[in-house]
Amino acid sequence: MPRKESGEPHSLEKRVNRFCKTLESRFKLMVHTIDESYTSVEADQFLSENKVGWEKRKKMIDMVAAQLILEDFFIASSGDAESRA
Template sequence: MDPAGLPQGPLLALDLGNRRIGLAFGAAPGLPSVPLGFQERRSLREDVRRIVAVAKERGAMGLVVGMPYSLSGESGEQAALTRGFIKELSKHTDLPIHTVDERYTSVEAERLLREMGARPSRDKGSVDALAATLILERFWIQEGYRADDGSPGGD
């Protein structure tokens, strides 16, 4: 973290779903985020163990988890499940865990994949990984990083 409390260094982003966890990695703000694929969900314990292993392997200095608010912005059942996952994850890592509103990231990921000629309906794992990339990019914007050089920006 820098003096203003903003995360510094590489981050691992997660798009949590009931069946899969999409993963993306970003070395720094202003650089492209990279989809890392997805992991099939198994059990909470196993999912957390694998996420911690990926974060360590990639040298992540923090985690960003998409928070699934409803379209109206309310916190529902999926958000409660995500908070439970984050609580368990925090027991197994000292890395800071950040959240960001993930509304429409999967829709945007599907649109981007169609533009690239892919068929998202046949490759949900790619949708999840690309959604994780969008979650990470949204986080950096939310935290005030400037896209041009990756430095914290102000108004």
């Protein structure tokens, strides 16, 4: 779930919550949200630090950001207080 830098809800929050409720209702599964702020920035930094060139990096940023989001989800689900940061 995106958040503003101030921590306030993003303008898309209502739409995201409505979509989550639709998914929960349709598939009878619990839907979790997670703050994905700055994951693209982190992904770009990670790729840059690992000497991935710009052309390849810009193709991989979303994929790496998705991995970071999933990692945060698993950490939060496990009840582990530690995060990737």
